[in-house]
Amino acid sequence: MVELTRKQREMERRSLEILRVARPILIAEGFQGLSMDRVASQMEYAKGTIYNHFPNKEEIVLALAVESMELRRNLFEQSGCVTGPARIRMMALGAACEFFTKHCTDDFLVEQCIRKQSIWDKSSEQRQNLIRQCEGQCMGIVAGIVRDAITCGQLVIAPSLTPEELVFGFWAINYGSQILTYSSPSLPAIGIKDPFNAIRVHCCTLLNGFAWQPTMMLPEYLETMSNLNEILQPKFWSLKNQQHSIN
Amino acid sequence: MVELTRKQREMERRSLEILRVARPILIAEGFQGLSMDRVASQMEYAKGTIYNHFPNKEEIVLALAVESMELRRNLFEQSGCVTGPARIRMMALGAACEFFTKHCTDDFLVEQCIRKQSIWDKSSEQRQNLIRQCEGQCMGIVAGIVRDAITCGQLVIAPSLTPEELVFGFWAINYGSQILTYSSPSLPAIGIKDPFNAIRVHCCTLLNGFAWQPTMMLPEYLETMSNLNEILQPKFWSLKNQQHSIN
């Protein structure tokens, strides 16, 4: 019994070590660049041993994505330390998003890697569920804020729109902007100089469009966001020891 | 001289044939699934001949993306046939986006394929410029509408926001939503049942947030969008013969 768990612990430790080796390769050279041989040689193990832990490359990538999405979820949870009306908490969440993209860029990139059919095709349902679960938790946190706002009468939405679908809009703005920012070869050339500022403006405008109380116009919003960034950063830094890639 | 151009024409014809063979493979099986050997054998040419036309796989994919983005640009241009205040033309553009995603799904998928560093690393600057150019043209069309609105006094934006950055918001909502829709394993499970409706709602809300005149509340917006979809679709269908994958 004790024996078994010791073995399991060792197994677990090495799995994590594999992920530690794989992560920087994935980030630096993408899915193509990550090779099992390379991971094996860098670990000083044979390839077969790696395959004892992960049945294929896709599973490694998904495992890395789980780590990264858990970091995101932790940031989302930590942003809950900000008190105040729902709209402010929603903004704190936006700040968490911004923090994640700016300071956990590696994790953001890993998250992107898994948005490909081929990866979902080849990976185990079990690990896929971990992703789904984490995604659901993130959604739950944000949708909770929306529900609070509705309950307090600070926000009224059309009956055809669920709170989750409202969150979907903010998710899309953030996610879409960030994808475009990182993958569009020359945003500045087509007139987009400060995408992060643009995201803030659009989130504020969307909140205003929904008439989410208390009313807050752009200058006030931007100032509040700056303050939130100040407040939240030190909190987030405390995660450093738990996690991998905050910089 | 005449000889040379005939050869060039044949060369051109075969390049297009390669793309015609490659496209369905790319769409069905992704970048990984597309193999040069397969294209060659399906064309009944030797692999070397394919390499006479495209120096590597990435160039083929980029060439396909150019075709798809040109289709998008054409749809954007065609949406200009709708007359009326800028806000309505902006909505027509939204309808064009929706049409593209829904009925040119293959092209939408191809557009996604090129948002990877590894593809830009390996492809020629020349073809990259074709993409950038097309992207710039699309941006130009939409930003033009925004500028019109500003000129007419129907829209006022903060001086810190360029018209292009405003477009960026709508782009992000559309692009982000669609990526999430196609790649998130289970949006319905986390509460998002009708992403297309959600996109419309968010675009309307964003327009309202910017106080873009003439004022239009959600029900009116949704009805107008439905009408636009009716009006525009037959127009778009006329592209069918020029292009590849409208369905």
Added chain:
DNA sequence: GTATTTTTTGACGGTGCGTCAATAATTGAC
């Protein structure tokens, strides 16, 4: 009809994935 240029071909070297029989290490019974 022959010499020259152009085009096509597919075998080849190199890399990477995932497998599996052979080998090494660990375990536990005596």
Added chain:
DNA sequence: GTCAATTATTGACGCACCGTCAAAAAATAC
């Protein structure tokens, strides 16, 4: 401490793919 049984590790192997290039074939020029 020994040895048989179990478990873990290894890396060579089969297969697939990319991109190259010398040789063969076709087209062209004369």
